[in-house]
Amino acid sequence: MKGIKTISTLLLALWTGISAAQVKTAAKPNVIVIVSDDAGYVDFGCYGGKQIPTPNIDAIAKQGTRFTDAYVSASVCAPSRAGILTGRYQQRFGFEHNTSNVLAPGYKITDVGMDPSEQTIGNEMQANGYKTIAIGKWHQGDEPKHFPLNRGFNEFYGFTGGHRDFFAYKGKRTNEHALYNNKEIVPENEITYLTDMFTDKATSFITANKDKPFFMYLSYNAVHTPMNAKKDLMERYASIADTGRRAYAAMMTSLDDGIGKVMATLKANQLDKNTLIIFINDNGGATVNSSDNGPLRGMKGSKWEGGIRVAMMMKWPGHIAANKTDSRPVSSLDILPTAIGAGKGKQKGTKKLDGVNLLPYLSAGNKKTPHEALYWRRGVAAAMREGNWKLIRVKESPTVQNVLLFDLSKDLSETKNLSEKYPAKVKELLVKLAEWEKGLDQPHWYSSYGDQNQIMKHRMETTGREMERMYP
Template sequence: MKRLVFKAFLLCISCVTVVAQAQQKKPNVIVIVSDDAGYADFGCYGGKEIPTPNIDALAKNGTLFTDAYVSASVCAPSRAGILTGMYQQRFGFEHNISELPVKPYTLNDVGMDPKIKTIGDQMKHNGYRTIAIGKWHQGDLPQYFPLKRGFDEFYGFVGGHRSFFGYPGGKAPSHELALFDNDKIVPENTIGYLTDMFTDKAISFVKENKSKPFFMYLAYNAVHVPMNAKKELMDRFPNITDPGRKAYAAMMVSLDDGVGELVKTLKEQNLYDNTLIVFVNDNGAATGNYADNGKLRGLKGSKWEGGIRVAYIMQYPDQIPAGKVYSKMVSGLDIMPTAVGAGKGELISGQVTDGKNLIPYLNNTIKKAPHDDLFWRRGIAAAVREGDKWKLIRSGDTNPVLLFNLKKDISETKNLAQSHPAKTKKLLAKLAAWEKTIDNPHWLSPYGDKNQILKHRMEVIGREMELKYP
């Protein structure tokens, strides 16, 4: 009898060990989001002025995407797409958070629809411990708070931007600007430099959860305005004379240093090889933060390439090829299904997913492109990209339809709509068909449609002109 009990005991230990090993094989997933950075300001995308060695190392050890897009050219709807893996217009999230609800919706409805499952929900469903760090910007009211949207922990702020340093007087001016540690507000007089604090929280979370699979959404607000930089880092750039650009460069260094410290911690905790890291910028360079989009035309808020094409990298040793440049079209919508797919998890049923798990495309298991078409709309301005070549922008009845061959004209200098009427008609039809699958906006932008019309004219070129049309 004792021998049978002992054998049963050994069998239980064996089962527990097998389960623990299976859980350990499930990869950790970290999604790092930068805010308003310029496409040409990363070394791995050709940047020369500002060193970004740690972000560049992600590309060297993983796959860099050349034709990567987010689903919106401004912060909040872009993040809604990343967080849900679906076009955010499906649930009315077309504009940045505002106080202009569209009837029958009210101010209570301004935020990411609580019925929609987030990447946090999806990863928890698959056995992950989850945390959101940094900028949230998915609604200011309690029902939109990260702790109610699939995240076990939250360390960040719920608004669209805030000071990188503590506000004077020890208290933030508003709820949206306050720094939260879960549901507790952090005293402003304890805040050092926000980018560093987000990195420190990410590192402590890794150490605390090293024995179980975790998911981290690390949404830095760098390099969004205000242009708050550490002076000692600004001093590294004596050759940059413009004070705004100098501050931007220093903020980029803080961001890159944070990525490096996090990767260093993963290596120290023996988690590096079993961690999928995704790095993505939330939209193009902003008009006011001195970022550089290089050869991409336009800036944040537009349907030009400079508003929607972004830096985007995935690293996962043994699963995603190292040193690879992938030129097929991908989207921020792909992040959620890729995160779930990396751990061979299952998506929660009952919700549309517009993104694709990119891992089989990157390791050549699937040879075709992940997407045939991608779509955008914010107010009166909408766009579609088809395959590796064509892109159309439609921005109201008073503006001409714009058609570009991105393969030959990445800077969108030649409108081909008149010379290619059949292609123009086809892409307008595709755009109209997609619009039938989405909802009308649940709230509006305070800028209205006028600026969207004005900024999508061929004669509007460069930051100085775009600054007139935020």
């Protein structure tokens, strides 16, 4: 009986002109999560950028929904990615800081990375019938137990560290900078330009797997340092006097071109209407890559809006309304449950997720708020947002703490500290922040920069890129 139904479905497909690929994947959409690295909030055209054209990224927003108040769970790369990959606040499993060799008591250097007991988005999608691939930057630990092929991905094409040159290394390079094709290391003399290579891998994977549902984690390292840009694109932006900004623009164009090729490949294989695409930037623009956060105060590494509020958009024709803007606070933690929900799947892991499936909230008429509050902590600095209230708490010593309060609806740039004006609100939010912290683990390792940088970075007088650069 099952065989007769299958034959009937295929005959219907032939009669109606629908491809076999569309028939086979109709029940389960493909899901692609695209991550950019260290980009500025207003460096995308759809977020107000004028200097650098990003037509392909803008097309995701035009064909879907763009979030104005989207946040990542950390303002630096590795813990932010741990949140994206697990759908849980990464502090729950001790991943509070960027990876380092400054170990907490009781932990070994081999423990630095995502806890193997955590289920990744790869694990979850595999359990729901998807073939999975991770492409690009990993930054979740260098031990075999942390390797993507052991963390829910059928294929891996990328590097395990937090950065590497976009061009080939001419001299000696470390293992964390090596480019892996699954378990094999790609020789440096075969490396052309990393952004293009990640794009090529993504497009070839799509074509090879067009007849079965797939999940792709496409984690570009553009536009993270080093500022390696292609010569022809540097020449295209010759009018930009600042060479750092010129390189940034060229690297952004390579990123946007790559995303355009991914979209074109989906369309060529008749998969564009049955693919959920989620685009997100991993944290605020960095102090060292000439990015622009526009009206947002602060940059990568801080709890200011410029450190944690990011570009995020989603498209899925027929399921997510086109050309919409959504101002409700959402989180990178929502990506995992949204990906599961798109295929009407079930969570494999038993640990409670902090993210939510956003698809029901994007349906017509649903005005509910996905999150009552969002939280952040990295070392001595913590923050939360509830409604339009934003609180930052910095513990300067066991007896002294600096508390800042802002009304984001009136002060997006966080220029007026309202903590003295609204002491009751401060007390209320501090209690909620402390309650959230009860569910966290202690960090398994610490920042190599120490606590003083976080203290200085969150002083009201610390303003502008140059001052923030003093406290990485």
